[in-house]
Structures are given as structure tokens and as C-alpha cells.
Amino acid sequence: MPTPAQIKKIHALQGALKLDDDTYRATLSGYGVKTSTRLSIAKADELIADLEDKAVAAGVWEKRTNVKRRLGDDPQTSKIQGLWASLHKAGKVESNNAKALSAYVKRMSGKDALKWCSTYEKGRIIEALKAWLER
Template identity: 30%
Template sequence: MLDKAQLAKIHIAKKELAMDDATYRAMLQNVAGVDSASKLTVPMAMKVLAHLQSCGFKPKANPKHGKKPTKPAAGKAALMSKIEALLAERGYPWEYLTRASKSGQSMVQRICKVDALEFATAEGLGKLVAALSYDLQRNGRKAS
């Protein structure tokens, strides 16, 4: 289930793109297979937001979440690039790793046992790569 912030972002995009209700619901049906944003799951919402961005919506960056770490340590740079590629392949933003799920923890907190991606070890980043690769395979694509 979506949190209020993500649902609000979708509605802000609808307003900024001046979408009427019929167009909005048709877009939801085509992109996510639902007729209401309240029925979206987190991955579906990510796809909808990516589609809205491709239509011209420019979200304001939240200073706490959603940014790629600026300068990873030398041993982590390759893993960070792989994570970025896997996120892009699925159409997920960096926020996918740092947004809390139903359990109240983000993917980074559950897998790497740290509060922020910047603090993850190379081993933790490797586990994130494995989790994202598994997600790709589960959804019909082969990870490299």
C-alpha cells in the first residue's frame, strides 16, 4: 500500500500536467492496470511516476531521500553503478531503496543494516545487487 506522500506526488503530477479525470484514469489503467491511485502498490506507483515524468512532470527532490550518493568509496563505485543500472532497468528511482515499506524499514535498512545507503559496506551493497537482480528475474528478465 502507498504512503500519503507518494500518493500526493501522483496527484501533484496530475495537476501540474493538467490531466482531466478521464485521461488520468486511462493513464492509470494503461500503466498500472488499475483505475484508482489508491489501488496502486509501491512498484506500480513507481511506474506511474516514471511515466508522468516522461510526460513532463518534474518532481521536487526531497533532501532526505531519493538521491544517489555523490562520491562512493573506490571499492563501492562499481557496486553503486550496478545498483543504478538495475534500478534504471526496472524504472525505479533511488528512493525505492530508501523509502520505508510496510515493515517500517527501507530496503537499505533491512538488507544492509544501516540507516543510509552512504553507510553501507561493500558486502551490503552486494546483497542489494542480488536482491535487485532477483527482482528482475522474478519479473521476466535475466539479470547480467
């Protein structure tokens, strides 16, 4: 099932392209579904990319990248990565790779990736890493 943000974007693209209901349903049938809520997350991403390409080509949509949401641009994320590297140097964690950090983030916040953590959750992770480093 697609995320609410994906559904919102699909419908925004549908409106920008001025797709009537029949055309929209025909597009969805190409993905093997009748409604956008029946798509998988991966298929929703494919549909969004397809609709975006069509909308950009038609001149009714502008692709934008959300720079603040990229993983390395957030100061808290940078701090967490730095603390994780310090823990590795101190020999307190075995691996300094992103997979190991993601596993730790999952245990601490329940989120699959650091980019989905709130500011509060990142703050908790930072404090936990600092306490771990001091031990």
C-alpha cells in the first residue's frame, strides 16, 4: 500500500496532467490495479516517476529535489554518523558501515532509516551514542 505522501503526489500529478477518470484508470491498469491505493510502494514510485516524466515533458510540472531531506545535510544526522565513527574507532562497535548504523537506529527508534526519524528521535539517538562513548 502506498504512503499517504505518494497518493497525494499521484493525485497532484493527475490534476497537473488534467487526466480524466478513464485515462487515469487506464494508466493504473498498466500497473495491474484499479485504484492507486492498491499499488505497492515500489509500483507507486514507478507510477510517480512515469507521471512526473509526462508532466515535465508537457511543461506542467517541475521536478524538485528536497535538499533538506537528503541524509547528509541534516546536522543531527552528521552528528550521529560522527559519533558512530568514534564508537568504531574506540572499538565499541564492530562495523562503521551504514548497515550497522541503520540496525542501531532501528533498535532505538523503530524506524528503518535515519532519514525517517524525527528531530526528537535523533536527539535521543545522539544522547544514547554519547553515553555509550563515555562508558
